[in-house]
Amino acid sequence: MAKTTSVASLGAAFAERGERVLLVDLDAQACLTFSLGVDPDTVETSVNEVLIGRASVADAVVSCAEGLDLVPSVIELAGAEAQLLSRPGREYVLRTALETVADDYDVVLLDCSPSLGVLTLNALTAANGLVIPMPCEMLSHRGVGQLLDTVTDVQRILNPDLRILGILPTMFDGRSNHAQAVLADVGERYELPVLSPPIPKTVRFAEAPAVGRSILSTSSSSKGASAYREVAAALLATRGEMRAG
Structure with missing residues (x-):
């Protein structure tokens, strides 16, 4: 669904605009870590150690x-959920850890795993805003509905300040009638903002992780890079509105 690609690309777009950016890889597959040129096998201190209390974010x-800046992931993170289950206030572990570096960064982006487990609940509890990447394919709607049910519970019980910033359409093929129909339907179906422009489908995204950079660096003038820059600018404007409110 271009989840990790979106985190890396938006992070790079924020950094281009002078923001101090921290990315946190919360997926045991460590795709974000690899995409940014870090070999998970060489990582000595990761988000796993942070979550189980053996290290600080710094x-x-x-x-x-x-x-x-990146807090990398490793395969051992797959066992962190089991260790967190017995901890009091387990949903607040990440939020508490990130508070120690809150003054060091303007933007913190959390790359979640595809599942709605304890790690994702930690991310939703720590976050101010949620962006939902969604491929412009009809079957992708099913996962969005389940996620929104979880978000409602988080807002009610754990994090009333969590705001859904919008759905980010990804892998968009403007030549496809199906993709255009999904794009037209998604906002109305869920009554949520749809971030624009949609992120186009392009092979340039697949090429970027091989050199440990985002598409903004490897193909700076591409349509994909331009789309992420526009979305980043819109999200920064939203951040200003949230602060003003």
Whole structure:
């Protein structure tokens, strides 16, 4: 669904605009970590150690290209959920950990795993805003509905300040009638903002992780890079509105 691609690309777009950006990889597959040029097998301190209380966020931060800082992931993160289950206030572990570096960054982006487990609940509890990447394919609607049910519970019980910033249409093929129909339907179906422009489908996205950078660096003038820059600008404007409110 271009979830990790969106985190890396939006992070790079924010950094281009002078923001101090921290990315946090909360997926045991460590795709974001790899995409930013960090080999998970060489990581000594990761988000896993942060979540189980063996290290601070500052201990785990790795500086990457394009002016980005990263808290990397490792395969051992797959066992963190089991360790967190017995902890009091387990949903607040990430939020508490990130508070220690809140003054060091303007933007913190959390790359969640595809499942709605304890780690994703931690991310939703820590976050101010949620962006939902969704491929412009009809079957993708099913996952969005389940996620929104979880978000409602989080807002009611754990994080009343969590705001859904919008659905981000990804892998969009403007030549496809089906993709255009999905794009037209999604906002009305869920009564949510649809971030624009939609992120186009292009092979340039697949090429970027191979060199440990985002598409904004490897194909700066491409339509994909331009789309993420526009979405980043819109999200920064939303942040200003949230602060003003």
